[in-house]
Amino acid sequence: MSFLTLLDYASVLVFAASGAMVASRAQLDIIGFAFIACLTAVGGGTVRDVLLDRNPVFWVGDPVPILLASGVAATVFFTAHLVESRLRWVIWLDSFALAIAVPAGTGVAMELGHGPVIVVLMGMATGSLGGLMRDVVCNEVPLVLKQGELYISCALAGATVAVVLLWLGSTPATALVSCAAMTWVTRAGSLIFGWHLPIYKGRPPRS
């Protein structure tokens, strides 16, 4: 199994857990857990593969990710009551999944020989779109749009690090691991220390 496949699998596991946690907040049954877990787990990578015309889509060629995500969903169904704050788990699981999915998307686009802009975009899309689908379908406020938090910016920073390191001559593995680290550290810093970019502030409304 290649390093890229491994990254796809790891992001599937962690995104699936975050999806199942959101399903628990919506009080679905076990099949609903599996549905949301699979949507979250493979959503970003599926968009990447369709956009890059990569055939077959990774989980259509090999359905193991779907089985893994379903297994994770079942586990969460029986254990989610053990944790204190499910929303906190969603947020932190999502941060790890983001940090794994961004290099997964970046790596696939590099391997297909795309230029730096597309490589960065595919990292961002793979990292953020599964979670976005989860939130839109389950009617949660999309994490990607939370005010005053870094999210899509972390994906951008991570993917950019990968492209720059590779351009400087580092190995793909180093580039992808640094990408994951950059993505996670900026996201965690935002969650713990409140790191953020200035948000848009319009004029005060007319009185």
Add this chain to the structure above:
Amino acid sequence: MSFLTLLDYASVLVFAASGAMVASRAQLDIIGFAFIACLTAVGGGTVRDVLLDRNPVFWVGDPVPILLASGVAATVFFTAHLVESRLRWVIWLDSFALAIAVPAGTGVAMELGHGPVIVVLMGMATGSLGGLMRDVVCNEVPLVLKQGELYISCALAGATVAVVLLWLGSTPATALVSCAAMTWVTRAGSLIFGWHLPIYKGRPPRS
């Protein structure tokens, strides 16, 4: 016309009616009815065809489904006031559409030679995603997420029946008809008798 094309057409007709009924709840004009009807009618099959790289997408190769869905939308526009409860019509039309679309998706994936997991998934995706798009775009609570109702589970049950029957040696036609029956009976049983799987129940909130 092959049996599979016929199934696609039938699910188009019934999903279009459910979409038009939702459009009537949103008080759109006749073109808005057609737009939502078409989105609902071809949404699931389109995702299936894109994921399986089936070219062309069924309604791009032959736009009859779009014309049918638009015709249904126009008919509903002029007759929806005749029915007592439009929400009930949405739910029951959707149940028939689900029961037709699941074997349509299952059959296409079988015909392309995919394994059992992908066949089941394509049945579920074709059955549920058109209705999901309808509900997300029109801001209804997605039927697929209604608490304490079977929905995606019916698609799973139906598609599984098809795969098992085929594996036991039955003809494709028998497998697909049984799939439709299983899907509809479980969905109808859930609507009439309240059949459901246990939903996730967390601990009571801390006081």
Add this chain to the structure above:
Amino acid sequence: MSFLTLLDYASVLVFAASGAMVASRAQLDIIGFAFIACLTAVGGGTVRDVLLDRNPVFWVGDPVPILLASGVAATVFFTAHLVESRLRWVIWLDSFALAIAVPAGTGVAMELGHGPVIVVLMGMATGSLGGLMRDVVCNEVPLVLKQGELYISCALAGATVAVVLLWLGSTPATALVSCAAMTWVTRAGSLIFGWHLPIYKGRPPRS
């Protein structure tokens, strides 16, 4: 650069501005502005290219549209406070983007040799789906569903004009320019003069 590429670029610029304006209403940071601007700008054309199996998707083959949309987003981030009503800007920018994207979609489908129904549909999809994604992700009421306004109908009218003119023997350029004019005039007429089609009105609810 061909006329069609030019149309794609122009619709990217204007849709990006509308997306960035919506991002300002959601008070995102500058990367969030770029994300929503890019989603809006390339969303409709991406769906068109995936459905028509046009490879590569226009912005994957040439990422200039992404860079343009990001540049527009940055500009709006620093200037949106200068305008009086951001919602009005969103609506009018969107009307111009619609009027450019409909001929862009129509033209691509014509060039690929599709029949009139698919040509019209691709015009409608390219014109409306980017804005629909923007509104669903940002939790605005989709413009496409606003009661008593023409929107998707303008796309239909414009695309139909293009198909009819071409069938009557006019040049593609004339057909596409007339398509843009028809789309924009009907949309603007709806916004200024309240032009609309009759909306669905059910019976009054039982008392």
